[in-house]
Amino acid sequence: MPHMSSGGSEDFYSTDEVKVYKDEGNKDEEKRSSENLTEEKLGLVTESEEGKGNLAGSERPSNASDDDKSSTVPAAPGQGPPSSMGFFLPPYASPYPNGSSMGKFGIVQPPYPGLVMYNEFAQPPPAHKGYPPVYTDPKTGLPRPPMYAAYPAPGQFPHPLYSPEFTSASWHRPGYPLTSGAFAGSFPPSLSPLSRYGPPGLLSHPGLTHPGHPHHPGIPHPASLGGPGGAGPHKGELLSPQLLDSHRQLNSSSHGDENSSSCKPSPHHHGHPGGESRKKPYVKKPLNAFMLFMKEMRPKVISECTLKESAAINQILGRRWHALDRGEQAKYYEMARKEKELHLQLYPGWSARDNYAAHQKKKKRKKEGECFPFSGECPNEKKCRARYGMEQQSRWCKPCRSLHEKSDQAMVDTDQKNFLLVKTKEEVHSL
């Protein structure tokens, strides 16, 4: 990751880069990027398809050093040097705060032979590696291991499976905050397709019903717990009877003690607007490559600058995404592909359309957001931009133009801000 080696912050203050991604006046660049990206993406998937082994080989140089890296205490997010690209450390902790984990899965058996298990990550780190600090979620007050902690702190999870006898597997324990987002916001992308979804086979595996939670099926499906309630899909008809039953169990068991907090809706969870939908969990869309990347990189970016607004963070992440080379992006495309694959297997009848209905209100509002170039009403800049393109900005309505200028300026501001932050950090560091 040579381009990230300077601390991953160089992109923060590259105004030019901002324009590349933000100023769509740079048509050539955009077009190139767009076209090539499409091609590249196809290539990436194919590439990763063809070279699954390669992922661990040529494409895994950063991961390839797992062993090397594992010789040191793994850094918690934001603790490691920025240049370490910590997110390429094997962040394969499972996302499931209720104790379900990739590790458990690994222990039992891969439910889908077709799904490649990245066995090199299935090995726990040596015991001497220690554990990263455990943070406390300021909101929930619950212990919150680093988002991407590969090695959860001992004693943080009262789950029996985390007891010493499971030590060898417990390093897979979820390094997740028990977010109110009902796991939705808590899984670290993993090269494993099971990073978000509990192994379907385990969902109703009687053998995995753990003693503390007799009705707990073991591993909830994050996507299925998309609703703030985090209790399971309401699209029961979309689930297999097995899964449905599991989710019912989940609902009735309320996730047990330590996880009950995950059922509390978050004020910031916008998964499903509208009061009623808040009570009705649903099957979420599988994350795409960029979403996986964002999830992984967000804490890192946040730790590198004081920005907290997601919009700003996402802009940075967007630029970083473009800055990734093929190999690195390929990992995320591969992860996304597996996510999708697993999602499909878990919810064969599920369609993204299912979630549209719950957003009708929002949808309607946006639909109403038509461009009225002369009335000065245009709630969505992209309307004019899409309609007339950057070449004909003169045809854009006023709001669209000012919005566009504003967003450009915002980007510049953000970058200047970041530049100052980075500079300050560097100065402080040099002292």
Next chain:
DNA sequence: CTCCCTTTGAAGACC
């Protein structure tokens, strides 16, 4: 309390 912002990608809707 709810929605917006902001990003990219995937998928569905629509013409």
Next chain:
DNA sequence: GGTCTTCAAAGGGAG
């Protein structure tokens, strides 16, 4: 088939 819209995550900000 091309274009548009919605939704995935996230959390501060605004109304």
